[in-house]
Amino acid sequence: MTRIFLALFTGTVFLLSSCGGSTSKSNTDTAKTKPKDTVATVAEKYDRKFNDYARFISGQPALNGSIFKSYDSNEQVKKQVTAFNARWADMEKNRLGLMRSWAKDELYPKVDENLNTFYPFSGPDFLHVYQFYPNSKKYLFLANEMVGDVPEFDKMSKQQVLQYLSSIESALNDIFRRSYFITSYMGSQIPRVKGVIPIFLVFLSRTGHEILNVEHIKLDADGKAVSGKSSSGVSGVRFTFRPEGKPNDIRTLEYINADISNEGTDGKGGLKAHPELVKFIESFGRANSFVKAASYLMHYGTFTTIKDLTMAKSASLLQDDTGIPYRLLKDKFKPFMYGKYTVPISNFSKSGHYQPDLAKLYATDSASVKALPFSLGYHWLDKNQNYMLFVAK
Secondary structure, three states, X not given: OOHHHHHHHHXXXXXXXXXXXXXXXXXXXXXXXXXXXXXXXXXXXXXOHHHHHHHHHOOOOOOOOOOOHHHHHOHHHHHHHHHHHHHHHHHHHHHHHHHHHHHHHHHOOOOOOOOOEEEEOOOOOHHHHHXXXXXXXXXXXXXXXOOOOOOOHHHOOHHHHHHHHHHXXXXXXXXXXXXXXXXXXXXXXXXXXXXXXXXXXXXXXXXOEEEEEEXXXXXXXXXXXXXXXXXXXXXXXXXXXXXXXXXOOOEEEEEEEOOOOOOOOOOOOHHHHXXXXXXHHHHOOOEEEEEOOOOOHHHOHHHHHHHHHHHHHEEEEEEOOOOOOHHHHOOOEEEEEEEOOOOOOOOOOOOOOOOHHHHHHHHHOHHHOEOOOOOOOOOOOOOOOEEEEEEEO
């Protein structure tokens, strides 16, 4: 296995242990206890393989009856799991735990933490949004990374299985190091694990969930999600899962693979060409929305539709400055500011995304600007990270 993969299994991120607020135990604690075989309580319409697969690729012990039971004693896998748990514990201490504590003190007193969660420009980042909103029954993610498939481990040789684990690490490298995916890298990394589905499985499992079902979906003309794939329309994947030990707490996460610009930027048509996607987003209802490391796309006139949809459905919006410009939010939302606002990182500093009005607010209203105990986003190196909570008036 590569040194990189050991780093992954030394500590993964983009969606964490059983951290997640009030709904699950910490992953560190989970790793120290004998796993309970909860599969026996799963309804017949679900397939336990999804949970078995997720536990394996996220470095967790196999449950009784799993095809991966023999791998628990494999020396190579044991070393990888030990390294994974050590790295995860470090991430839990220095990022995830701080995020949950902040959410308890600053987020939940101001928002309804039980609302569903809307996450445009998400990639497969269930890891971080779950730290803020662990009580949502439904999550809607929108991004342009390919959906892919569940790995077919039952058709792989042992060597292929171990090689697949290495590919998982490669796909997660940036999220673990920087806390976000670099879009330009995703094209070369994600295909090695056949899309975002395996990444979601890792994050769902490591946040203390049992995966019940993974189902490809597509949108019909009325904007409703139905089973199946689409070669020309809008498609995605639906995960059905529940917190471990809570058999009746069934939840869903729907990831839609789409170009969400107005007109389309890579031949997929954009929102104008897919009114069914607009209907689907609108039908999701009021939600707590989250935006991070979004390349300032909603600053452009080419992304006004998704910007307007996000503002319309947000009971609250938690974002860094890469999201919707402050000037468009200030009249409709009450702002709460955290961290430091400075010029965008060098990749974007010359693109006109600096917001003088936001800088002035941070400077003149400094008494109300609170510290941000975690770094999450583009400023992972200099720690000059900002987050803003906008609560609808």
